[in-house]
Amino acid sequence: xxxxxxxxxxxxxxxxxxxxxxxxxxxxxxxxxxxxxxxxxxxxxxxxxxxxxxxxxxxxxxxxxx
Amino acid sequence: xxxxxxxxxxxxxxxxxxxxxxxxxxxxxxxxxxxxxxxxxxxxxxxxxxxxxxxxxxxxxxxxxxxxxxxxxxxxxxxxxxxxxxxxxxxxxxxxxxxxxxxxxxxxxxxxxxxxxxxxxxxxxxxxxxxxxxxx
Numbered sequence: 001x002x003x004x005x006x007x008x009x010x011x012x013x014x015x016x017x018x019x020x021x022x023x024x025x026x027x028x029x030x031x032x033x034x035x036x037x038x039x040x041x042x043x044x045x046x047x048x049x050x051x052x053x054x055x056x057x058x059x060x061x062x063x064x065x066x
Numbered sequence: 067x068x069x070x071x072x073x074x075x076x077x078x079x080x081x082x083x084x085x086x087x088x089x090x091x092x093x094x095x096x097x098x099x100x101x102x103x104x105x106x107x108x109x110x111x112x113x114x115x116x117x118x119x120x121x122x123x124x125x126x127x128x129x130x131x132x133x134x135x136x137x138x139x140x141x142x143x144x145x146x147x148x149x150x151x152x153x154x155x156x157x158x159x160x161x162x163x164x165x166x167x168x169x170x171x172x173x174x175x176x177x178x179x180x181x182x183x184x185x186x187x188x189x190x191x192x193x194x195x196x197x198x199x200x201x202x
Contacts, residue, residue: 021073025139026142028142028201029140032141041140
């Protein structure tokens with residue numbers, strides 16, 4: 001799964017630690033999601049979408065090649 | 067403290083609680099192991115009390131470990147559960163094989179449960195490190 005988390009975070013000038021705090025997860029989890037090493041659960045994806053005020057599919061896209 | 071910071075604080079508190087329960091369990095295990103010989107000359111009543119204390123504190127440690135696991139975020143839970151699964155498998159395979167070594171006379175000494183515990187601890191530690199590196 002691809003995602004725009006890093007771009008969205010950079011647009012707001014947030015650090016990984018700040019985003020991790022907002023989503024109540026560890027910084028390692030944010031880093032792993034940004035690098036595509038870990039796909040978040042549906043509740044965490046919803047939480048992320050709500051935080052950025054966007055739809056889930058605007059942040060996370062299913063990558064058929066992955 | 068904001069609600070955003072509360073997750074990290076709760077996580078830290080869970081870790082400290084688990085550390086304290088584990089330390090207490092180690093102490094009660096030492097009491098049960100050495101108390102009868104060095105402290106109360108094998109009086110059964112004291113030994114049973116030490117056993118009950120050890121099992122009770124062990125139960126507390128298990129609950130603290132469960133609370134710690136439930137307090138982790140989803141990636142941390144995955145790393146922990148993968149490490150636990152590997153440890154369970156290695157522990158089972160090693161314990162069965164190790165136990166057989168004595169009966170098939172490949173080793174001259176009696177297998178000890180402590181060796182299995184050491185192997186399981188090292189396996190868990192290694193699997194946790196590997197898990198964290200995998201998702202770095």
